[in-house]
Amino acid sequence: MRERWRKMWRGSRYLLLGLPTAMATMMVPPLLAAAVLSTGLGGVGLVLFPRAMAGLRRWAEWHRRRAAALLGRQVSARPMTLGEGIRVRWRQVLDDPETRRDVCWVFRHIVTGVPAGLAALFCVGTVVFTVFAAPLWWLFPPDLPLRLLGVFPVTGWGSALALGLAQVGGFAALAYWAVPRLAGFHASRCLAALEPSAEDQLARRVGELAESRAGVLDAHGAELRRIERDLHDGTQARLVAIAMRLGVARESLPDDTGDLADLLREAHEGAEEAMTELRDVIRTMYPPILADRGLLGALAALTARSGVHAETDLDDLGHLPAAVEAAAYFVVAESLTNAAKHSGATQVRVRITREGGRLLVEVTDNGIGGVDEDRGTGITGIRRRVAALDGTMIVTSPPGGPTAIAVGLPCES
Structure with missing residues (x-):
């Protein structure tokens, strides 16, 4: 119960602050249009429009962080740092897919923020008004008495207490039920407008994987070249030296040494076979001719x-x-x-x-x-x-x- 009331108050703060920001956001479309049209006035819009889009990004990011905090989500930053030069800035703004999301969010925030904020203001405002107005019923003129629940006039302390409690309870219950849902709906719509779609996330992930794969291929290639060099200059050179020494030893032995000569012959032939196999491995793994x-x-x-x-x-x-x-x-x-x-x-x-x-x-x-x-x-x-x-x-x-x-x-x- 306590957690539910906490959500109601958090949702009320979120929507009541979102109402004036949504009304202020109504000025964004005409301002952006003016920035674009002013390009014909001495090229003023060439400078103003990218700056206006950067300001819109910061405005949208502030709302995005509010929505994420309400829903308990983590979001990554979407910074927009304008580069140097008019052409670079315009290309940066127009090529950035986040720009389209920012513009889309403007209209979505207006369409959802104003009605949701007004609904929260009506529910919460009615409760607050009743709490303060009901005890002061006697200040209202007799020909214009205080009316509660929309139609019932307050003519005494009994009606003030009964009607006031009924109105406070009814609208508090309505706020208890509706405000968290409205706030969650508006916050989720805000994140949906500013977060990449499933296709965009997939495309971004594919790009990240392609980039990481390129790094892996480069690292793998460097490792292949290192192993090939070590085998060619190290292991193979040692095998060649061993085979040469075994060959010299065979030539130096007398003909009547018997088993020792056979052992040296087998060792010599084994070393040469090992060199042949090693060359095949090197050629299969990374042919030396590629490096040359x-x-x-x-x-x-x-x-x-x-x-x-x-x-x-x-x-x-x-x-x-x-x-x-x-x-x-x-x-x-x-x-x-x-x-x-x-x-x-x-x-x-x-x-x-x-x-x-x-x-x-x-x-x-x-x-x-x-x-x-x-x-x-x-x-x-x-x-x-x-x-x-x-x-x-x-x-x-x-x-x-x-x-x-x-x-x-x-x-x-």
């Missing part, structure tokens, strides 16, 4: 030594995250290998372009087609690598050919 020549140079070298004649169409791709470069290189390398081993192709065309925030890799061969991912043709490996970067992949390979692999990789950074 970049993606375009690496692809040119890859197609030049391909077992199938390959034509390339490579655009200027700009800066790409290392993970995207490695994935594109792997797509082309695996596609060329498939064309040489499985398709019977005599010609392959590789085309790589960049459209906005995506890198497009297309590999087409004139082979027999009929690619089946379940037969281990390497398409599954390509698809997994592309999917790890949130990319897309389309394979078109009807029986009789041709086979076309189209891959899209996000590359915003």
